Amino acid sequence: MSLSSIDFLSVVRSCIPEEAEIVVLKQEGDPAAILYADVDGDGFPEITALYRYLDHQYLFSLKEYSGNWFPIGSASTGRDLAVKDFAAAPVSRKEGWDVLIGWERANEPLAELDIIQWTQSGFQRVIPPGTTYSHLEIEDMPTRNGPDGLCEIALWTQEQGQAYRVETYLWEPYRLVPTSDVHAYYFQKVARYYENLTQEQPNEQLYRSYLEDAQKRAGGS
Numbered sequence: 001m002s003l004s005s006i007d008f009l010s011v012v013r014s015c016i017p018e019e020a021e022i023v024v025l026k027q028e029g030d031p032a033a034i035l036y037a038d039v040d041g042d043g044f045p046e047i048t049a050l051y052r053y054l055d056h057q058y059l060f061s062l063k064e065y066s067g068n069w070f071p072i073g074s075a076s077t078g079r080d081l082a083v084k085d086f087a088a089a090p091v092s093r094k095e096g097w098d099v100l101i102g103w104e105r106a107n108e109p110l111a112e113l114d115i116i117q118w119t120q121s122g123f124q125r126v127i128p129p130g131t132t133y134s135h136l137e138i139e140d141m142p143t144r145n146g147p148d149g150l151c152e153i154a155l156w157t158q159e160q161g162q163a164y165r166v167e168t169y170l171w172e173p174y175r176l177v178p179t180s181d182v183h184a185y186y187f188q189k190v191a192r193y194y195e196n197l198t199q200e201q202p203n204e205q206l207y208r209s210y211l212e213d214a215q216k217r218a219g220g221s
Contacts (some may be wrong), residue, residue: 014069
């Protein structure tokens with residue numbers, strides 16, 4: 001089945017309770033929380049979505065068989081929070097992509113990251129609570145040996161004005177750990193961000209110090 005032939009909204013609506021609502025992300029354009037990715041590792045993509053029903057939010061996946069879609073897993077998220085980010089990527093393994101959710105609490109500046117993995121017993125969280133961020137980027141970031149097929153995560157945490165503390169992470173069994181192996185690649189992007197800020201606000205010394213730090217980390221320091 002080709003991607004262009006799938007009406008994702010209609011498929012999801014046909015498989016959730018009539019009174020349920022598909023979750024809408026807190027992003028420009030209000031996109032629906034729907035993914036098309038291989039989360040169970042069988043080599044074929046599933047539709048994975050979030051919906052709200054009776055004051056609870058549920059994560060579920062649908063698999064296509066002979067032109068029809070059937071649920072293969074559903075679980076309550078245990079949260080009724082706004083959703084900032086909803087993505088799928090090979091973070092903890094190359095086969096069977098993880099689902100990443102950024103939960104946004106009302107009146108709080110930081111979102112909280114959830115990483116959820118499909119297992120034989122259903123969806124399971126793979127990191128403990130408490131990982132927070134302002135902006136999230138997920139990418140297979142190359143080291144000196146090139147990309148490895150697994151994605152690293154960059155978390156930007158706002159500190160002052162438009163200045164962010166940026167850290168890069170990779171997956172080790174059961175947790176995310178900081179990694180500097182991708183700094184030479186990723187902090188070039190961070191440096192460009194601060195170069196633009198210093199050009200726009202040449203009298204703001206704060207951004208110059210963040211720029212210098214990013215340049216050092218991009219250079220391997």
